[in-house]
Amino acid sequence: MENQSSGKKIIKPQTLKGFRDFLPADANARNLIIQKIRKTFELYGFEPLETPALEYADTLLGKYGSEADKLLYLFNDRGGRKVGLRYDQTVPLSRVIAQYPQIPRLFKRYQIQPVWRADNTQKGRYREFVQCDIDIVGTEAELADAEIISCTLNTFNELGITQRIVWLNDRTIFDNLGFTKQEIIILDKLEKIGDQAVIEELKKMGRKNAAEIFTLLKNTQPTPRIKKIFTALEKEGFSEKKDFLFVPYMARGLDYYTSTIFEVKVESYTSSSLAGGGRYDKLIGQFTGNDIPAVGIAFGFDRLVDVILENNLISIGKTPSKVLVTVFNPEYEINSLDIATQLRKSSINTEIYLDPLAKLDRQLKYADQKDIPFVVVLGPDEVQKNVVQLKNMREKTQREITVEELVKILKT
């Protein structure tokens, strides 16, 4: 980790495998996308919630299934407590519901925070990633499931991902057909391995009537719950096959789902699902002792960002800065500062170049590299005439204008 070079100890600058820095252009895109997501969540009446990065290990263990437990970041803190990093936002929500009596019986919340999983990074997975969750606690109403799906569809629309579809299923279908947990895991692989392979695997597990029961499953009709959800979604202007689809073989891994489950597919851009969730009517009871119904979805934020940026689905600049004010030399620094101050007073995002000895050429290159759309240049002539030169970096044009005109142009 450390190199000895010229007698000075240098620490190698590196990030941990599966962890990423987001430099300004990416961080700026992430901020703008989170703003859009937050706006849509709030449009549907979801309120924000924040929970700590660290939880007691007991809060986390055994909720996600034994495979997932192996992916938890667990350690002993300085007080000897066994603690773990947040793995998702559903278990912390369940803990919160049990912990605070002042929370209304009906509770709609959104949560946008990072989660940590010690996953295999070779699969292109990250160990730190952001989840965006919406959940409705305290009601079994089908309208709650419909609200989650409607909000999800509109969030994708807001992000320019209009080619999305929500797949729905109801886990009670598996129970009614007598599928075991192990068999459900096989069903979940259908899209990857195909019908025939699924039937073979079911046979290997000891199912004699594998082909028949598989056909039965594929021809299952939507449950009354799914039908009611569809009616609500249609009332809101969404339609089957374009916006939502019943997929009786879809399973989803997590242990805690009890009824409706859903996934968002965006097949024109990616094969993986960009959001997933369902109804978990028994999870909160592990903290309260009494079951409290709940339904929700988690968006995989990082994959969403990738899809949006790779396909240019919304227009996002590389920087929030609108203009760079250059500095002619140390003597004229104060004149440049004066212009910058006036622009900022008019709410224009303004940078001033902070090395008064740098040549103009270097300052322009800097603006170019950061993709700042406008540059203001002023030297002795401009100061004397009380004007500035405004460069439009994209159109590669330049004009001499007064400071009042400058403010007016950059405000628009």
Added chain:
Amino acid sequence: MENQSSGKKIIKPQTLKGFRDFLPADANARNLIIQKIRKTFELYGFEPLETPALEYADTLLGKYGSEADKLLYLFNDRGGRKVGLRYDQTVPLSRVIAQYPQIPRLFKRYQIQPVWRADNTQKGRYREFVQCDIDIVGTEAELADAEIISCTLNTFNELGITQRIVWLNDRTIFDNLGFTKQEIIILDKLEKIGDQAVIEELKKMGRKNAAEIFTLLKNTQPTPRIKKIFTALEKEGFSEKKDFLFVPYMARGLDYYTSTIFEVKVESYTSSSLAGGGRYDKLIGQFTGNDIPAVGIAFGFDRLVDVILENNLISIGKTPSKVLVTVFNPEYEINSLDIATQLRKSSINTEIYLDPLAKLDRQLKYADQKDIPFVVVLGPDEVQKNVVQLKNMREKTQREITVEELVKILKT
């Protein structure tokens, strides 16, 4: 941790000491305050940066001083790597500068993320809290120091904290007077223990001319760097004593500061400093091998939020929701959904009550508890007449209006 009650294993819902949940009213306030901070940072041309929660322990250790090292959350990950949770945002910034050659030589960034410190919670300190940092890397220009302070002052203004003042000092003053590290720690206690106690402690450390050197320190004039910073700040409309003050005995604990140091005081509300920073021209060199000058400040976000909320400095509602649409009964649920959908299409944050069997009284109480300003009521009469009842929950008034009028009123 676990209780056996009625044969069912219940996990006690609890947070770790020093860690907090933020329920919706608080989380909403935090979001709004972060938006204002971000807006001002971007006004000054700072761009966002995000770094991982976990870093190699080597990256963190030995940067903050040996006392601080004891507060690091360190552990071995599943791959046996020694890792630690982010302690501040300055050391990760320094690592980033060394790691990415594509970062411009001049670099202005802001960063708003949680940090973790295994501190003594009895002092009212938290173990997880958010820092808001701005830093300028790659220039020794005094204007850079002035930009940090100007942006800080304006951020406080934007947050309604206009009674703030930045205390400045220059660490080279201590060096010139021959103060040791241990002595500087004593000087830093001056405000708490008073002049005489400081002189006594200096004597105990072996300083014979303690009283004389202390008087010399208190009468020290601003360094040329501080003077230039003041000139720039005055040019921007700030003034000495009201907005900034030279305080030659102010020290600040962290090891890595090399010259200018500053703290924001808001004495009418709190005795502790709400933001602090300075120039650290040698820290990045620990990663790059060559010194790169830098200056910055960190805002203690959680204390800022407390000051704003306790003193009602900006108006913040408890919820982002504007209106609750009630549901008369299951049969009329679809009519309420229709109204909610129309309001949302007009960008009005709308909640629909998700238990169609609940009495109207309960639904109104819910709106009241959450402080939702408007409630829409509709039953068979209203549906027949194609109108709704709009309740203004604050003014305790009600009127019958058409849906078009409803949208118009709630839009404003």
